[in-house]
Amino acid sequence: CGKRGGYMEVTGIDNDIKDQLYKVASVNLCSNISGQILASLVMNPPKSGDESFELFFAERDSILSSLARR
Structure with a gap:
């Protein structure tokens, strides 16, 4: 069923609230x-x-330019 991961960034709020959200x-x-x-x-x-x-950025740039052409 593919790969999945997550990322969460919280800015501009009190640190106590941010700590509770992360928990x-x-x-x-x-x-x-x-x-x-x-x-x-x-x-x-x-x-x-x-x-x-070098390989990572060459592949990334190739993918992004392909998407931009579409």
Whole structure:
């Protein structure tokens, strides 16, 4: 059924409220290990100097330009 992961960012609210939101979200959401890995990869792409940096950005740019042409 494909892969899934999640990401939540909360800004502009009191830290106590943000902590409670994260607590509630973490209790209700527990993606599988591969979903957690994929979410981590989306949030932390390769950095300059990483072995996969050039290939990652070449593939990303190719996909984005293909989508833009459509």
